[in-house]
Amino acid sequence: MSIDAWDEIRTAYHVARLGTVSGAAEVLGVHHATVIRHIDSLEKRLGTKLFQRHARGYTATEAGQDLMQVAQATDDQFTQLASRLKGRGDSVTGELVVTSIESLSPLLSPALAEFQMANPGVTVRYVTGDRVFRLEYGEAHVAIRAGNAPNEPDNVVQRYATAQVALYASRSYLGDRALPIPEEELPQQKFVGYENMDSRAPFYRWMEDSVPRQNIVMRGSDGRSVKHAIRTGIGLGFMQSWEASQYDDLVQVVEPKSDWAAPLWLVTHVDLHRTAKVQAILAHLKAAAESWTLS
Amino acid sequence: MSIDAWDEIRTAYHVARLGTVSGAAEVLGVHHATVIRHIDSLEKRLGTKLFQRHARGYTATEAGQDLMQVAQATDDQFTQLASRLKGRGDSVTGELVVTSIESLSPLLSPALAEFQMANPGVTVRYVTGDRVFRLEYGEAHVAIRAGNAPNEPDNVVQRYATAQVALYASRSYLGDRALPIPEEELPQQKFVGYENMDSRAPFYRWMEDSVPRQNIVMRGSDGRSVKHAIRTGIGLGFMQSWEASQYDDLVQVVEPKSDWAAPLWLVTHVDLHRTAKVQAILAHLKAAAESWTLS
DNA sequence: ATCGTGATGTGCACTCATGAACAGAATTAT
């Protein structure tokens, strides 16, 4: 039994507040006849007289005063809401959800942390996972995708950076082997792969095609386990160049092939792309990418 | 900077609550195209995207969820308001303002007190005064008027009772005079009158016409002072029979003339006459009048 | 693969709420 004529309540509110139909009509920007009709309709709807009509104006009955108080509170809340929402569009506050495949985590995490430091009003949520988080369902504000250019409707995609990926091994695995390893000897090496290598990543496609299955001696389901396996010396494996360079015990075994390069894409939803919050994170991510290419 | 489209907020609220435009349209009883237009209009008005649109429905953004919470509270308050007002029309609660000329106070006060005892939910305000309290301004729910039948528009008037008025004097004034005093001797007596006797009361009109002005030795501005003056023995004066009968020292000096009788009228405003509260007080007042004629 | 279902989105005809004009009433000013 809820009321389905909020505008009529709003009209009655201004009539009760000002005391006259004409005054309310002027404030509301409508004709006074409209105000009268709203009041009549609302009174019929509620089954109660809200106003005493006389030639000098409308005076609220008890019911009318009750309604005025409720509507007063409503008007205040709506006004606050409006200024909150208006501000939200132009300021960088609230939640900011970024998603990517898990393997980009070591690259993005520092940049996101920096962004949060620079914008204390925002709480960053960085969600990774195998399943693609869909922007059109509002699951994330911005996604970093790898591989071929995404082609989803209502998504604006920008070329981002190129993930430098190369084949690494630990010194304990290599021993005193000469580097680089000749390309024709690579298939005989032991490898560390990824659990579900049906991913679009081109370097994993190369591994599946070039390396005999029995030589992929371990598969990890996430980046950390793969990284640990390589450092332990189980075999060769792909890693982000940026991440691998942080570990002294890892060495690059061959010059990266050109088709291993995985292009990265910045993807946002059309509706959110214009907002200041999204623009801010995009600018920050691009700036962070500049520093990657330098190192 | 307040929002002037409450109905659109209501529409957006249901969309956010149900997740689909079609569902909201069904609940709201409008076409789904209308819902879409409301959302578009509201988003333009607020300058913020409230929903992520996709083929499976609308999911609320942060802004949309914020709006939903505010609107949820509003809906609750309006629902409570509606049930409150609906109930108020059928129950006898709240304020009840009764007005009359001051001289009827001794008659009405006991009846009003009884009414309040019988209806604890109501707070009775009994206002008396020389100035006529106007029902059309909402100053009172019911008025008891004396004299000629009131003829104001939008007022429903009912014949009530006849105020029994007679001429009284104290035993100290009369001494051992024989009663009743012959009518032709009355003008030579001393009298107690009323301050503003231009009132419509017929017995005061008789006094002005029949008694020489110098014999009206005192005039009171309210009923109590007139009563005290008569009891002190200053002269003859008009009193309500019902009130005078309570004082042993007062005696009726002549048989009441028929044209002294002042008819009483129950007056209510059209808008309030149908309400249960007004009907209750009217019934109670009529019942009280029954007991007067008995005594 | 194909069909079915349930959703959004858009152009067009129409209805209903709105606005303009006028009448009436009461209060205030001259």
Added chain:
DNA sequence: ATAATTCTGTTCATGAGTGCACATCACGAT
């Protein structure tokens, strides 16, 4: 007293908002 002002309230023409029909798309089941 009379005029002027400021309200309410009603009638009628019009336009904005609504409903309808159809197109389109995504997902799921057969």
